[in-house]
Amino acid sequence: MARRGLLVGTAATALTLGTVSFADAAPPNGGTDGTDGTDGTDRTRTVRGTLPAGAPDYVYLPVEVPRGVREIAVSYTYEKTPVPAGTQGNALDIGIFDERGTALGGRGxxxxxxxxxxxxxxxxxAATPGYIAGPVRAGTWNIALGPYTVAPGGLPYxxxxxxxxxxxxxTPEPVYPPERAKGRGRAWYRGDCHLHSTHSDGGRTPAEIAAAARAxxxxxxxxxxxxTHSAHGAWGGLWGGDLLVLTGEEITTRNGHVLALATDPGTFVDWRYRARDNRFGHYAKAVRRAGGLVVPAHPHATCIGxxxxxxxxxxxxxxxxxxxxxxxxxxxLAEWDNSLVAAARWSKPWVAAMGNSDAHREPDAVGLPQTVVLADELSREAIVAGIRAGHSYVAESSAVTLAFGAFGAFGAFGGRGLHAGIGERLRVDGDDTPVTVRLEVTGAPGCTAHFVTDQGTLYTAGLPESGAGTVEWRTTPAYAAYVRAEVRHPATVPGLPGALAALTNPVFLEG
Known part of the structure; x- marks a missing residue:
């Protein structure tokens, strides 16, 4: 079948195999007895083949589904053949598209x-977690195989x-989380926006994630x-006045992962493209049209893709x-900090920093780290606005709290006092006007506070043994185009800074 049916598809990064037909398929082992809720006419086909080294990103196996089908079930295996040291072995992903087709961004x-x-x-x-329940309509469905890596000798499947x-x-109507929780009015709200459940490759159920988030x-x-967006409707009864559940997706391409954060429930964002295909901008706009944020995840992770x-x-x-x-x-962190210089000097838009746990299963800690957002209320709209504006800091746990801002004066003879908080701009009389930067910390025993500018770290101070203290530093817009704060643990590796306990987005200084 692999030799006869391997055809080049319409896209440069996809192949289409020969179509699987059930017209003459016999029931396995003589059929079923009807005790499983079927009418005794189950049909099974098995397809075997080998994908060559250098196979495209996606291989589609068309399946002709006749009328009267209640359920489609798929299983697969592949050989993990031994490979020489330093060579990638076989890894094969799987998914499915229905009779509406496999077009990028389509409805299938x-x-x-x-x-x-x-x-x-x-x-x-019903459907397996990761998959979307709904009618199994007649037509050509496509099983999507994703050869993540292929050994030199090929990938038998x-x-x-x-x-x-x-x-x-x-099909039951999905019940999606509400867009607002009780909250505390205008306040700092803590969140973890990168989490995986059993609906992808995580080990926790949504209920277990919700419990861990509260803890x-x-x-x-x-x-x-x-x-996949299959988990969007899986949070019934798990939200509450104390917990807002946002819906999104980790768009996992072959050239990096990106969070579609807080999109409209039920939104699916396609991932089948590389940077060279020049399609990412289209899907980034789709995320924003769905009310969400585009957040590149772990941009320097070393895993393949x-x-x-x-x-x-x-x-x-x-x-x-x-x-x-x-x-x-x-x-x-260093790459992001470098991007702030242009934003500081020419008042250009800047990209805020955030932190998330990417927790999959025990012992991954939900909320390590967490993004703490200043928002008018605990709602989807307010949280999204706070993250986009950079009115946020990142902490390793809920035990760590920060208050950070810059103070100066505008007008002759000192004029009126001005203040700018995290993510804001402080405009004072001139480039040489003194500005006081203040950081208040709790929950960071044994740590050191650092003030980082466009020149690098210009001021460092140890925190009291209790982990609670206030650090101040005076500067000018001429000396520091922006200031942001880091709180770090003691260094453990010679030549490398200590691990972060917290960091803030910047305050920009303008004369």
Whole structure:
């Protein structure tokens, strides 16, 4: 089948295999006895083949689905052949599109599990997590195979498709989280916007994530499964006045991952493109049309396909801290800091920093780190506005709190006092006008406060043994175009700074 049916598809990065027909397929083992709710006419086909080294990103296996099918079930296996040291072995992802087709951004998407599952099913009333329940309509469906990596000798695979006949059933109306929680009015709200459940490659259920979020002192979370929106309707009964649940997706391309944060419930964003395809801008706009933010995730992660290659021109924020602090985060932080210089000197738009846990399963800690956002209320609209404006800081836990701002004067003889908080601009009389920068910290014992500017770190002070203290520094707009704060643990590796306990977005200074 692989030799006869391997055809080049319409896109340069896709192949289409020969169509699987069930016209003459016999029931397995003589059929079923009807005790499973079917009418005894299940049909199964198994397709085997080998994808060559250098296979395209996506390979489609068309399946002709006749009328009267209640459920489609798919399982697959592939060989993890031994490879020489330093050579990537086989890894094969899987998903499915229905009779509406596989066009980029089309309506045919019905689910994706990547490499997290070896089987899935779809029917009107239910589906495997990661997949979208709904009618199994007649027409050509496409199983999507994603050869993530292929060994030099090729990737042998086997896909088994079973169609189960019977009454179609009804699809329940999804219940999505409300867009507003009780909250505390205008306040600082803590959130973790990069989390994975059993709807992609995570080990926690949505209920377990919600419980962990509350235990971590969070006020909001964002559903961000890899390449699927199936979890959007899985939070029923888990939100409350104390927890806002936002819906989104982690768009996992071959050239980096990006969070579609706080999109309209039910929004699916396609991921089947690379940086060279010049399509990312289109899908970034689609995220914003759905009310969400575009946030490149772990831009310097070293996993295959994780390194961000689309640039930051379409970003609304960037995840500079992902999970337990690492050298990858230090690089991401430095790259983001470099981008602030142009924004400072020419008053250009700038991209805010945020941090998320990317927690998948125990022992990954939900809320390590967390983004703390100043918002008018605990609502989707207010949280999105606060993140986009950079009115936020990042902390390793709810035990760490920061208050950071700059103070100066405008007008003759000192004039009136001015203040700018995190993410704001302080405009004073002239470039040489004194400005006082103040940081208040709690919950950071043994840590050191750092004031970072466009020249680098210009002031450092140790915090009291209790971890609570206030640090002040005087500067001018001529000396510092912006100031941001970092709170760091003691260094443990010679030549490298200590891990972050917290960091703020900048305050820009203008004369």
């Amino acid at each position: 998407f019905r689910g994706w599990s990547g490499g997290a599952r070896s089987s899935f099913f779809i029917r009107a009333d 086997e896909v088994t498709i079973t169609l189960r006949s019977g009454p179609a059933g009804t 971590a002192g969070l006020d909001f979370i964002n559903s961000s499964e890899h390449n 994780c390194h961000w290659k689309f640039g930051f021109g379409e970003a609304d924020a960037v995840e500079v801290w992902n999970g337990a602090y690492s050298p990858e985060d230090e690089i991401a």
